[in-house]
Amino acid sequence: MDESTNRIEIAHDASIVVDGISVNYRTKRYAPATESRSSGPLSALRKRVNGGKQTINEALRDVSFVGYKGDSIGIIGRNGSGKSTLMRVLAGLTKPSSGSVYAMSDPVLLGVNAALISALSGSQNIRLGCLAMGMTESQIDRKYGQIVEMSGLEDDINHPMKSYSSGMSSRLRFAIAAAVDPEILLIDEALNTGDAQFKERSKNRMDEIRAQAGTVFLVSHSLGTIKANCNRCIWLDKGDFIMDGDTEAVTKEYRNFVWRMTEGNKEYGQKIRAELMHNRPPIQAVVVDRGWRSAKGGA
Numbered sequence: 001m002d003e004s005t006n007r008i009e010i011a012h013d014a015s016i017v018v019d020g021i022s023v024n025y026r027t028k029r030y031a032p033a034t035e036s037r038s039s040g041p042l043s044a045l046r047k048r049v050n051g052g053k054q055t056i057n058e059a060l061r062d063v064s065f066v067g068y069k070g071d072s073i074g075i076i077g078r079n080g081s082g083k084s085t086l087m088r089v090l091a092g093l094t095k096p097s098s099g100s101v102y103a104m105s106d107p108v109l110l111g112v113n114a115a116l117i118s119a120l121s122g123s124q125n126i127r128l129g130c131l132a133m134g135m136t137e138s139q140i141d142r143k144y145g146q147i148v149e150m151s152g153l154e155d156d157i158n159h160p161m162k163s164y165s166s167g168m169s170s171r172l173r174f175a176i177a178a179a180v181d182p183e184i185l186l187i188d189e190a191l192n193t194g195d196a197q198f199k200e201r202s203k204n205r206m207d208e209i210r211a212q213a214g215t216v217f218l219v220s221h222s223l224g225t226i227k228a229n230c231n232r233c234i235w236l237d238k239g240d241f242i243m244d245g246d247t248e249a250v251t252k253e254y255r256n257f258v259w260r261m262t263e264g265n266k267e268y269g270q271k272i273r274a275e276l277m278h279n280r281p282p283i284q285a286v287v288v289d290r291g292w293r294s295a296k297g298g299a
């Protein structure tokens with residue numbers, strides 16, 4: 001991308017461009033907490049608190065793709081693959097170590113932007129969450145009923161949030177985040193916690209956002225949820241970008257890979273992984289429209 005001239009050649013139906021992002025977390029690695037008679041458990045604990053060798057954890061390596069208006073993109077991968085990290089980078093909450101993200105408007109990450117307080121009621125938290133997302137009092141008044149209905153918490157909305165189950169809290173967070181009509185909505189696992197009725201409501205809301213030419217990203221371990229909600233799917237594994245394409249095709253390859261790995265045929269699983277990565281087409285010539293939000297990497 002030629003930033004110096006701000007010359008832009010982006011497909012006009014693109015909503016977000018992820019250009020070669022990597023994320024390295026610095027973390028400490030401790031020696032195994034072995035107890036010996038001479039040092040004792042307290043000594044081992046002291047070592048863990050004071051010491052530890054710095055290591056770099058590569059959570060994402062050179063991830064590039066273009067999201068389009070109307071896309072609902074599932075993000076799949078084993079534990080620790082970088083799915084949540086990718087969501088945080090897209091939302092601007094984690095700065096990439098290198099690479100850039102360009103978006104037509106600020107992506108809203110479900111649950112994080114709504115900094116809710118457990119001692120307050122659901123109703124108070126709706127106001128708080130909406131204010132935190134930049135809505136005005138009159139916008140909140142207009143949306144309040146829709147948020148309560150979407151959350152399905154009509155009977156509990158005046159109870160403190162600390163009395164809610166985790167599923168109830170997730171539903172409230174989803175309903176608040178979805179109320180701002182974001183052009184780019186990022187959802188991390190929230191749909192798995194709801195009951196069938198909530199799943200139906202949230203799917204309808206996501207369809208609405210897509211129909212208004214928005215883009216939805218959905219992280220889930222449930223391939224059923226991904227298939228029911230996404231037209232496109234990205235598979236990450238240990239920070240690597242393995243596959244991007246039609247949901248049916250990507251979930252099929254992913255299931256095959258996971259099956260090989262758990263069946264003990266790891267070598268074959270790794271071969272599939274390497275081939276898919278190797279065959280991944282380069283991303284199309286990218287775009288950036290003037291005035292797009294940009295998050296840049298770099299120390």
Ligand SMILES: Nc1ncnc2c1ncn2[C@@H]1O[C@H](COP(=O)(O)OP(=O)(O)OP(=O)(O)O)[C@@H](O)[C@H]1O
Nearest residue numbers: 025026027057059078079080081082083084085086
């Ligand atoms: N704040 C952090 N500091 C250090 N390492 C981190 C941090 N957050 C995540 N990681 C590491 O980055 C890698 C990717 O983590 P991430 O949470 O993005 O994966 P994930 O695919 O969302 O995992 P899961 O499916 O288990 O939720 C993991 O190795 C994780 O240990």
